[in-house]
Amino acid sequence: MLRQYAIFTLLLTLLAAPLLAQNTAWIEINQFYRGGIELLDQGKYAAASQQFSRVGQFEQTSSARPESNPDVGLLKENAKFYIALCALELDNSDAESLFIDFIDKYPASNYTKLAYYHLGRSYFSKKNFPKVIEWLTKLEGNNISGKESSEYRYKLAYSYFEIKDNDKAKPIFAELRNEKSTYNELSIYYYAYISYLQKDYKTALTEFERLKGSKPYESSYPYYISAMYFLDQRYDDVLNYAIPVLKSTKQLYETEMFRIVGASYFAKSDYTNAGAYYRSFQKNDQGKTQNNQDNYQIGYTWYKLKDYKNAIVELEKLETTDQYFQSGMIALGESFIKTGNKQGARSAFFKSSRLSFDKKLQEEGLFNY
Numbered sequence: 001m002l003r004q005y006a007i008f009t010l011l012l013t014l015l016a017a018p019l020l021a022q023n024t025a026w027i028e029i030n031q032f033y034r035g036g037i038e039l040l041d042q043g044k045y046a047a048a049s050q051q052f053s054r055v056g057q058f059e060q061t062s063s064a065r066p067e068s069n070p071d072v073g074l075l076k077e078n079a080k081f082y083i084a085l086c087a088l089e090l091d092n093s094d095a096e097s098l099f100i101d102f103i104d105k106y107p108a109s110n111y112t113k114l115a116y117y118h119l120g121r122s123y124f125s126k127k128n129f130p131k132v133i134e135w136l137t138k139l140e141g142n143n144i145s146g147k148e149s150s151e152y153r154y155k156l157a158y159s160y161f162e163i164k165d166n167d168k169a170k171p172i173f174a175e176l177r178n179e180k181s182t183y184n185e186l187s188i189y190y191y192a193y194i195s196y197l198q199k200d201y202k203t204a205l206t207e208f209e210r211l212k213g214s215k216p217y218e219s220s221y222p223y224y225i226s227a228m229y230f231l232d233q234r235y236d237d238v239l240n241y242a243i244p245v246l247k248s249t250k251q252l253y254e255t256e257m258f259r260i261v262g263a264s265y266f267a268k269s270d271y272t273n274a275g276a277y278y279r280s281f282q283k284n285d286q287g288k289t290q291n292n293q294d295n296y297q298i299g300y301t302w303y304k305l306k307d308y309k310n311a312i313v314e315l316e317k318l319e320t321t322d323q324y325f326q327s328g329m330i331a332l333g334e335s336f337i338k339t340g341n342k343q344g345a346r347s348a349f350f351k352s353s354r355l356s357f358d359k360k361l362q363e364e365g366l367f368n369y
Contacts (some may be wrong), residue, residue: 026072029055033075036082049086055079081111088122095122113144117152129159150181158190166194177207185214189221201228223253226260235264255284259294266297271304290317296324300331308335312344323357 036051056079084098099115106112120136123129136156144152157172173194176187192207205228211221226242229235242261251257262277278298282290290298299314315332318325333348 029072029075033079036079040082040086043089045086045089049083049090052079052082052086056083077106077109078111080105081109081115084115085118088118095119113139117144117148120152120155124155124159127162129162132156132159133163147181150176150179150183154183154187157187161190161194166197170194185211185216189217192221192224196224196228201231204228218249219252222249222251223257223260226257230260230264233267235267238264255281255289258284262301263297266301271301274301275305275307292318292320292322293324296328299328303331303335306338308338311335312339315348321355326352326355326357 032051032054036048036055039045039048039051056076080098080102084095084102087095087098096119099119102109103112103115116135116138120132120139123131123135132155136152136159139152153172154176157169157176160166160169160172170191173187173191176183177191178184179187188207188210192204192211195201195204195207205225208221208224208228211217214221222242222245226238226245229237229241238260242257242264245251246254246257246261258277258281262274262281265271265274265277274297278301281294282298295314295317299311299318302308302311302314312332312335315328315335318328318332329348329352333345333352336342336345336348
């Protein structure tokens with residue numbers, strides 16, 4: 001878009017030039033402007049800024065004044081925009097003030113919306129997301145098109161996401177996820193992730209599954225797909241999907257996926273395979289995220305595999321008095337019996353008998369005690 005405006009203004013100068021061939025002032029100001037555009041295209045921002053500054057500072061003869069030649073006024077107006085843009089590209093501290101000055105002086109300029117756009121882009125690169133939102137929201141309703149439209153909407157949505165305003169981020173990602181652009185897969189990912197956070201698992205699963213085969217996200221989305229299969233009690237789908245992924249790729253959430261696979265085998269009463277994946281989970285996790293349910297399922301797995309010493313280690317970690325604790329105390333008591341610790345067994349059975357989550361387990365605990 002920036003290039004299109006530059007071409008448009010250059011055409012104006014080329015059309016006007018023959019009529020003003022004798023006007024030295026016009027020729028010079030035109031040369032400065034064209035030179036600035038060429039240097040800008042080459043990424044030579046400091047040199048380009050100098051050329052655009054010459055346009056703005058050019059001594060105005062009677063025939064080169066805006067009132068007698070409107071094209072001069074247009075060049076000077078556009079030169080102010082490009083001076084601000086060069087300052088932005090050079091990361092100069094006065095870039096924002098130059099853009100604001102331009103916006104205040106030329107609110108109707110075609111370049112005004114580009115000023116909003118470039119300020120938003122600059123703050124996005126600096127991760128100043130509130131400032132991104134401040135400037136890019138000024139573009140809403142403006143007819144900005146092409147790749148700039150996709151870019152500004154994505155960066156606005158991501159900025160909302162970063163400040164945890166998902167209600168504003170999600171609709172923008174929703175639009176972008178179905179458009180063909182550089183931001184298509186990124187938008188699918190964040191739309192799916194926000195849906196996951198909002199517990200809209202059906203939508204999240206549908207969107208994450210669209211990323212299957214996507215190289216940029218192959219290390220992250222499989223965890224969410226596995227987690228949602230698990231939440232839906234689709235344990236065979238977890239195993240058929242997650243195990244090949246774990247064997248063929250390095251996953252960002254590998255530890256969590258080991259836990260999900262172990263828990264899926266546990267749900268199917270396949271304690272041998274559950275034990276193998278729980279070992280991998282514990283090796284990676286180092287106790288950082290292992291919770292009460294993990295303690296119970298891992299301990300119960302070792303108990304079923306007759307590894308009573310490891311069962312005791314895990315089941316003794318149970319602290320929260322919930323349904324896992326009640327069942328775990330029965331398994332712990334029996335593990336103590338198998339290892340000859342009758343006093344430990346009595347204590348575990350007693351603890352189970354004191355809870356009423358499961359009446360049968362309560363009676364069993366009381367009987368064994």
